[in-house]
Amino acid sequence: MVADLFFGSDSKGKVVVMSSFIPSVERLIEKFRKLPGIGYKTAVRLAFHVLSMSEEDASEFADAIINAKKLVKTCSVCMNICEDEVCDICSSQKRDHSLICVVEGSKDVLAIEKLNDYNGLYHVLGGLLSPLNGIGPENLYLKQLLKRVSDGEVSEVIVATNPSVEGEATAMYISRLLKPFNVVTTRLAYGLPAGSELEYADELTLSRAFEGRREI
Amino acid sequence: MVADLFFGSDSKGKVVVMSSFIPSVERLIEKFRKLPGIGYKTAVRLAFHVLSMSEEDASEFADAIINAKKLVKTCSVCMNICEDEVCDICSSQKRDHSLICVVEGSKDVLAIEKLNDYNGLYHVLGGLLSPLNGIGPENLYLKQLLKRVSDGEVSEVIVATNPSVEGEATAMYISRLLKPFNVVTTRLAYGLPAGSELEYADELTLSRAFEGRREI
Numbered sequence: 001m002v003a004d005l006f007f008g009s010d011s012k013g014k015v016v017v018m019s020s021f022i023p024s025v026e027r028l029i030e031k032f033r034k035l036p037g038i039g040y041k042t043a044v045r046l047a048f049h050v051l052s053m054s055e056e057d058a059s060e061f062a063d064a065i066i067n068a069k070k071l072v073k074t075c076s077v078c079m080n081i082c083e084d085e086v087c088d089i090c091s092s093q094k095r096d097h098s099l100i101c102v103v104e105g106s107k108d109v110l111a112i113e114k115l116n117d118y119n120g121l122y123h124v125l126g127g128l129l130s131p132l133n134g135i136g137p138e139n140l141y142l143k144q145l146l147k148r149v150s151d152g153e154v155s156e157v158i159v160a161t162n163p164s165v166e167g168e169a170t171a172m173y174i175s176r177l178l179k180p181f182n183v184v185t186t187r188l189a190y191g192l193p194a195g196s197e198l199e200y201a202d203e204l205t206l207s208r209a210f211e212g213r214r215e216i
Numbered sequence: 217m218v219a220d221l222f223f224g225s226d227s228k229g230k231v232v233v234m235s236s237f238i239p240s241v242e243r244l245i246e247k248f249r250k251l252p253g254i255g256y257k258t259a260v261r262l263a264f265h266v267l268s269m270s271e272e273d274a275s276e277f278a279d280a281i282i283n284a285k286k287l288v289k290t291c292s293v294c295m296n297i298c299e300d301e302v303c304d305i306c307s308s309q310k311r312d313h314s315l316i317c318v319v320e321g322s323k324d325v326l327a328i329e330k331l332n333d334y335n336g337l338y339h340v341l342g343g344l345l346s347p348l349n350g351i352g353p354e355n356l357y358l359k360q361l362l363k364r365v366s367d368g369e370v371s372e373v374i375v376a377t378n379p380s381v382e383g384e385a386t387a388m389y390i391s392r393l394l395k396p397f398n399v400v401t402t403r404l405a406y407g408l409p410a411g412s413e414l415e416y417a418d419e420l421t422l423s424r425a426f427e428g429r430r431e432i
Contacts, residue, residue, distance in 0.1 A: 023299060028284040031277045034260050042418065046251050046322055050281055051288055057287040061247045062278035065266055066245040069274040072267055081267065083238060107264055164398065200257065 009187045025051070028158050065140040069113040076147070079124040083108045089121060100148065102174060105160060107199045112160065117207055120158070123148065128166035129173055137173065145174070149181050156184045158213060163192045175216040186213040218263045241267070270297050275337060293358045293364070295340040305337060312336045314371040316364065316417055317391060320344050323415045328376065338372070339364065344382035345389055353389065361390070374401045376427060379408045391432035402429040 025047055032043035050058055055150035074080070075087035080099075082088065089095060089109075099120025103109055109122050125140045148154060159174050175185045189212025192201055202210075241263055248259035266274055274371035292298070294316075295387050298304065305311060305325075315336025319325055325338050342358045364370060373424045377383035404425040408417055417425075 003333050014385050022288065022299060024280070024284045024287040024299060025297065028280040031280045037258065039260065042253065044323060044415075046328065047284065048321075050284055050320075053285065058281055062281045064240070064244040064247045065274055065278045065281075066239045068263065068266055069269065069271055071240040072304055080237060081241065083240060095383065105264075106267075107260060110230065110260065199260075 009020050037097050044172075079126060079144060080109050080120045080122055094119075097153055099158065100145075100154055100156070101143065101158045103160050104167070104170075104198070108159075108160065111199045111201070111206065115203055115207055115210070117210060118154075123157075125161070125170065128161060128164075129170045130166045140170070142174070142177065146177065149178060149183055152182075154183055156186060158188065158210075159216070160188050160198065162198045163188075164195060164197075171216065185216050187216050189213050249260060251260060253414050272363045281391055293360075294338045295360060296325050296338055300375050309337075313369055315374065316361070316370055316372070317374045317376050318361065320375050320383070320386075321416070321424075323375065327415045327417070327422065331419055331423055331426070341377070341386065344377060344380075344388075346382045356386070358390070358393065362393065365394060365399055368398075373404060374404065374426075375432070376404050376414065377412045379404075379413075380411060382415075385430065401432050402432050 005045070005133045028047040028050060029040075029043045032038050032046045033040060040044070046094050050061070053061070069084045073083065073085075075082045075085075075090055076156050077086055077090040080087050080089070096119050100123050101112065101118060101120055101210075102123045102125060103112070103123055109124065112118050112122075117172065121187075123141070125142070127135055127140055127142070128155055129135060129137065145157075149157065156180055159171040160186060161170045171187055188209040192198065192209050198206075233353045238302045244263040244266060245259045247257075248254050248257060248262045253319055254262070263384055266277070269277070287299050288297050289299065289301075291301075291306055293302055293306040296303050296305065312335050317328065317334060317336055318338050318339045318341060318345060319328070326339065328334050328338075339357070339361050341358070341361075343351055343356055344349060345356065347351065361373075365373065373390070373394055375387040387403050391403075394401045405427070408414065408421060408425050414422070
């Protein structure tokens with residue numbers, strides 16, 4: 001893709017194109033371009049920033065990428081990311097184990113934890129129901145949720161999926177799934193602006209949504 | 217910095233904060249945050265994108281950072297980045313060696329090469345004169361430029377620094393510096409919107425500025 005931008009018609013026969021001279025920089029620009037929300041000019045800027053780093057900083061950056069990829073696993077209980085078999089939230093005795101907050105992904109856990117307001121456990125679905133994209137119930141961590149609920153310790157399940165079509169559908173599906181069990185299923189209140197993403201909600205909105213949750 | 221966002225007052229004594237659980241992710245977020253123009257939420261998004269990459273892609277990304285840092289040197293002639301002792305532009309026989317375009321940095325070379333319009337050589341200054349920031353003539357690659365000009369092969373020096381205060385000052389300084397030599401010193405025409413950055417100029421504007429250059 002980057003090559004396309006650089007290699008002009010050679011028919012002019014006069015211009016030797018630069019990017020072919022520095023393949024390592026070209027490769028780095030390409031890698032940055034693959035990140036979400038990073039266009040060509042931003043990728044160039046980031047690549048040149050890397051070149052201006054000290055060798056130590058650059059290798060620390062590279063190590064951070066490798067390590068995050070190597071060390072991060074999935075918690076066997078809540079399916080959130082962690083570095084151990086069971087995450088610290090699930091194994092903490094200070095948290096309320098009768099409360100489970102169901103979210104789409106780990107980024108949502110991060111957003112809720114930042115509130116410093118919620119003291120229960122989480123369950124990460126790993127996605128939302130989306131028949132158009134071929135994502136059905138079998139693609140989400142629903143079995144694991146059912147197992148946790150059927151273990152009996154849980155008294156309330158808060159469904160905190162995005163207030164989008166898929167999020168709503170997933171919430172309805174989960175509420176029906178949990179009907180046979182002796183748990184209250186709640187949904188975050190509509191303090192959240194519709195159509196937006198949970199991870200970008202401001203903290204007050206998210207906090208109010210927690211307060212105003214109601215039974216499905 | 218990231219830690220500040222996460223570690224709320226422990227006086228509440230009830231919330232175990234998440235980020236401390238996943239130091240490798242926290243570290244990666246921090247690294248992304250240090251990049252120019254990347255805020256906290258974008259850094260989180262990028263870090264999670266890395267987690268969703270295949271192991272192979274992540275290690276290729278890390279390698280690209282390491283390699284760019286390791287392989288990229290400075291051309292001993294024009295001070296542009298390259299992977300050899302002398303860059304391919306300087307050693308190309310297809311380029312016009314009587315023409316030198318003086319720019320602030322390698323990003324500007326990239327922008328001008330993209331035009332596919334300029335066939336001379338370059339000289340990278342490595343910055344602009346900025347007394348307020350303590351950058352004087354001795355901090356720029358001006359000696360190397362004088363040496364190239366005094367070698368006699370050069371007939372025109374195009375000063376293509378940004379149309380900013382520092383860029384103007386640097387251009388004036390260079391034009392005075394080159395007075396004793398038998399070369400024409402030109403400046404890019406004011407097709408460039410004032411106060412903007414050369415590297416972000418659209419190609420037509422940049423092209424017109426090349427055409428309309430005039431003697432200082």
